[in-house]
Amino acid sequence: MSYLSPLLSLPGAVAGEEPDEGVAAHYGDLFREQRALADGTGFVDLSHRGVVAVSGEDRLSWLHLLLTQHVSELPPHQATEALVLSANGHIEHALYLVDDGETVWAHTEPGAQQALIAYLESMKFFYRVDVADRTEAYAVVYLPAGSIAPTPQGVVARETPHGRELFLPRERLKEFADAHGPAAGVLAHEALRIEAHxxxxxxxxxxxxxxxxxxxxxxxxxxxxxxxxxxxxxxxVHNLGRPPRRLVFLHLDGSEVRVPGHGDPVRLAADGPDGRAVGFVTSSARHHELGPIALALVKRNVPADAQLLAGEDTAAAQEIVVAP
Known part of the structure; x- marks a missing residue:
């Protein structure tokens, strides 16, 4: 990835890995950074994420036809999130958006904005809308829930129960960091995201x-x-109530040195480490209070009380996120 955040020059900064290249994974103390966010202090540099702006008088009614969320009457400054699906209902994009009264601002996964914009442009037809890639001009910054840091004047913000996301002009990123530190890395942000399912x-x-x-x-x-x-x-699928897989939260054995990572298989403990995989780990982290944790996608028919093995042989107790 060619993008490198200017905040990688802060003391202790260690660069993140895919999909979070270009920003800091941490600044030298992962658990301290997690605790700071949990206490409502600090911020996270998410300036590698894609930023898309949709303006024009038809923007909300037009997006309402394309997104999974009801946005035709979205009030100004009310945050929401939405998906773009394929014709078969598979998830293609996830958008985190807010309307400031004139423009809908959305951020997406790093690098995903180009494909999203291409799809939106193909669906404009006669609607009075303008779609723009604002990634080079705006950086996403996360402030945790409970933060008393003010939103800078003129900056658009998404206020959610999990925290506040700012669409900050990139030239103000270093100034913001100097005023509202300490900075926390994306690993701390990910640990709290996984904890929140x-x-x-x-x-x-x-x-x-x-x-x-x-x-x-x-x-x-x-x-x-x-x-x-x-x-x-x-x-x-909603009417039948039978999605083929379900998301689970995993409490992992803390005695293991390695935490299973994305794509590692999940098996039934009763079948042993050589058993057939019933799912895979999607995200994992070391949490400052819970220890090693993960999210995993498993087959719907995996018993809700079954003990699991993640990765090679890490014991995992599941917590229900999506009911079987």
Whole structure:
């Protein structure tokens, strides 16, 4: 990745790895950074994420036809999230958006904005909208829930129960860091995301993931609207109540040196380490209070009380995120 955040010059900064290249994984003390965020202090540099802006008088009614979320009457400054699905209902994009009264601002996974914009441009037709890639001009900055740091004047913010996300002009990023530190890395941000059972596109998803498997129906899909691509699959699976897989939260054995990573298999403990995989680890972290934790996607018919093995042979107790 060619992008390098200017905050990688801060003391102790260690660069992140894919998909979080270009920003700091941590600044020398992972658990201190987690505790600071949990206490409502500090911030996280997410300036590697893609930023898309949609303006024009038809922006909300137009996006309403394309996204899984009900946004035609979205009030200014109210944060929401939405998905773009394939014709078969598989997740293609996850957007975290807010309307400032004139423009819808959204951030996406790093590098995903180009494909998203290409899709949006192909669907403009006669609608009075303008779609722009604002990634080079704006950086996403996360402030934890409870933060007393003010939103800088003129900066658009997404206020959510999990924290506040700023669309900050890039030239103000270093100034913001100097005023509102200490900085926390993306590993601390990820640990708290996993603890909160919040899925992330590209980690909790693969080419066939549908929203029901991840619990995204509650936050990113509005079940009382139609007219978007993939809606038939959403309605059918919701009415039948039988998504093929389900997201689980894993408490991992803390005596293991290595924490299983993305893509590592999940097996039934009763079948042993040579048993058939019933799922895979999607995200993992070392948490400052819970120890090693993970999210995993497993087959729907895996018993809710089954003990699991993650990776080679790490014992894992599951906590239900999406009911079987």
């Amino acid at each position: 919040r899925p992330r596109h590209g980690l909790e998803t693969d080419h066939r993931t549908i929203p029901h498997e991840l619990g995204w129906l509650g936050s990113a899909v509005h079940l009382d609207k139609g007219c978007y691509r993939g809606q038939e699959t959403v309605a059918r």
